Amino acid sequence: MVCVLLAAAAGAVAVFLILRIWVVLHSRDVTPRESLSILVVAGSGGHTTEILRLLGSLSNAYSPRHYVIADTDEMSANKINSFELDRADRDPGNMYTKYYIHRIPRSREVQQSWPSTVFTTLHSMRLSLPLIHQLKPDLVLCNGPGTCVPICLSALLLGILGIKKVIIVYVESICRVETLSLSGKILFHLSDYFIVQWPALKEKYPKSVYLGRIV
Template sequence: MFMFAAEAAFVFLFICLFFIFRFYIVVKTGRNHRPGTKGPVSVLVVAGSGGHTSEILRLMEHLSAAYAPRHYVIADTDRMSEEKISTFESSKPQSASETHFIFRIPRSREVHQSWSSTVISTLNALRFSLPLVFRLQPDVVLCNGPGTCVPLCVAGLLLGILGIKKVLIVYVESICRVQTLSLTGKILYLISDYFFVQWPSLRDRYPKSIFLGRIV
């Protein structure tokens, strides 16, 4: 019985060390990865409600038609973003607009939701995010702040850790964040490949971030 427990502990330790090593490699070498060298870039776009969706769509206006297909993910309680996305995509040439898809997953956190219940809702969102990201296997996950993007980015990171596919995680902090990062930003600052801020004060506080002026 003792030998079995010792072997189980060794296996568990080995798995943990493997994940830590793979996590380090995937995060550290992310910027060396260049998707799209052999064709279009599949992008998963996380749209939050209200201003988040407006900002991410303004960012999408600057992406070329090479970013296709475009997989938009919205929260299942978001009733406005789907209409905004459909309007945005309908303005594109027909051949380009036919390469977008919209998916819904549970929110990680509702406005004014207690932090204790957020853990449960985030795990629930991760339960839906994992099979979605593993099925789509995007080249890039693009997001700008809604809590919904955290489980999706974790799922994308896991694809790289398991050696299935390197997924670039690109995060753009909201223009309204001037001095401090949002909670989502603080989390994704640790795992994103490209982390953009829109104020020099944030760049000075977070050396990994990239400041290009106002992006959206």
């Protein structure tokens, strides 16, 4: 009897969760706004270069800008700092644009084995969830480094728990011409807008958004 009740309760929770995820992922009511806070997941090397190009096109309404980088990634920190300095130079009137860099552990070092990846992802999740909860960004923008999966999961969780609906935008890297990256395959289902940059991917994933080459 207890077993049946437990199973029923578990089933109910599961159904509720699935419904809730569906609702969060499909709520597209556009609230008019004048500015919004953005959280950018910068990966290593090329990922960071690409995402900074995208950011370069965004107006100052996307402010403050929070960057999340892997804790060992000095190169990305330097790129971000020089990008922000450049931006401030070009627009000296805008003294108040703020940016912050946050560091979390990498969810997967290159060549790490898969089973240990699961653990490091969970570990990253434990650190990214409080960060996302604290920042409560309006928008999360990412383009594929491993770090972005726990971040997006955390952002989705805020929505599921009814704390805040965070818009998740994923831009697949220009490198991906015919196949999605692993992060892309996961976040295709969990993002609000999934942007690809080559027509072959748009054909394979009709639900994605194709705007041409944007970096």
